[in-house]
Amino acid sequence: MIWALKNTEVKGIIANMGGDDSYRVIPYVDLNLIHDNPKVFMGYSDIASWTTCFAVAGVVSYYGPNVLTPIAQPSSLADYTCVFDLWMNTPGMGLNDIDDSRQGIDKYLRRNPETCFVAEKGNMIIGVILCEDDGRRGYIHHTAVSVLERKNGVGTALVDAAVNALKYEGINKVALVVFSKNELGNYFWKIEALQSEKI
Numbered sequence: 001m002i003w004a005l006k007n008t009e010v011k012g013i014i015a016n017m018g019g020d021d022s023y024r025v026i027p028y029v030d031l032n033l034i035h036d037n038p039k040v041f042m043g044y045s046d047i048a049s050w051t052t053c054f055a056v057a058g059v060v061s062y063y064g065p066n067v068l069t070p071i072a073q074p075s076s077l078a079d080y081t082c083v084f085d086l087w088m089n090t091p092g093m094g095l096n097d098i099d100d101s102r103q104g105i106d107k108y109l110r111r112n113p114e115t116c117f118v119a120e121k122g123n124m125i126i127g128v129i130l131c132e133d134d135g136r137r138g139y140i141h142h143t144a145v146s147v148l149e150r151k152n153g154v155g156t157a158l159v160d161a162a163v164n165a166l167k168y169e170g171i172n173k174v175a176l177v178v179f180s181k182n183e184l185g186n187y188f189w190k191i192e193a194l195q196s197e198k199i
Contacts, residue, residue, distance in 0.1 A: 001050070002030070005037045012040035015047040023049045031057040075116040075128065077106050082125040083118065090144040092182030100142075108132070115165040119145070119154045127154045131162040131174075138166040141177035143185070155188055 004010045015022075026049060034057035041054050041061040054061035075083070080102050087093045087100070098104055109116055112132045119127030126149040130142040140162060145155045163174060178185045 001025075002033065005033050005039060010039065012042070014041075015043040015050070022046045025050075026053065029053045034059055075109060075118045075130075077102070077109060079118050079125055079128075080105055083128045086125060086128060086144050086146060087142065089147075092179055092185050093142070093144060094179055114169070115162055117158050117161045117165075119149075119158055121149065127158050129158040129162050131166065133166060133169065133171045136171070136173070138162075138171045138174040139177060140174055143188075 001013060004013045022043075023046065029050075031053065034054055038059045041051065041059070042064070043051050043061070044064045048063060051061040051063055083105075084100070087095055099108075108130065112130070115131040115133070115138070117129050117131075118125050124146075127145040128142065129140060131138055131140045133139065140159070143155065143158065145158075166172075166174060176189055178189060180186070
């Protein structure tokens with residue numbers, strides 16, 4: 001946020017979803033910086049702690065909406081055909097006949113109904129992430145974004161949705177499952193600053 005406030009090319013700041021840890025940054029907020037560099041600011045849910053900082057600094061801010069919702073939607077078995085096609089067209093994706101069959105994914109989604117997401121654009125699925133947990137740690141795998149939609153924040157939005165869903169369930173550690181030979185996938189996760197469990 002400090003970078004965005006100081007950057008003269010940035011005209012507005014939008015938090016794409018809430019964040020239950022957002023209050024932790026309040027001690028580092030420079031109210032003078034906000035006051036001297038007024039920008040349009042919008043946030044949702046716990047981001048209200050930041051909108052309050054803007055108000056105290058004398059800068060108007062806006063509450064809501066959660067703009068992540070139209071991007072990352074909970075996945076369902078109805079999405080299977082499109083998701084499987086996306087996986088098949090993603091280099092480095094490892095699939096098998098049992099776990100990744102319609103029946104296998106149905107079982108997986110029934111066990112993890114709140115932590116798996118798809119990204120949609122119009123009527124097309126352009127991204128997917130599967131996530132589960134064992135009660136102590138979350139596991140992310142089968143993450144894919146359509147080639148034409150990469151570098152548009154879709155992957156990051158899916159990761160945010162999955163990680164926040166895990167946090168909601170009390171899970172604070174996440175491991176990744178990614179093939180070591182999947183260079184593009186490993187590069188993405190390096191950018192996301194998450195540690196991979198390479199197989």
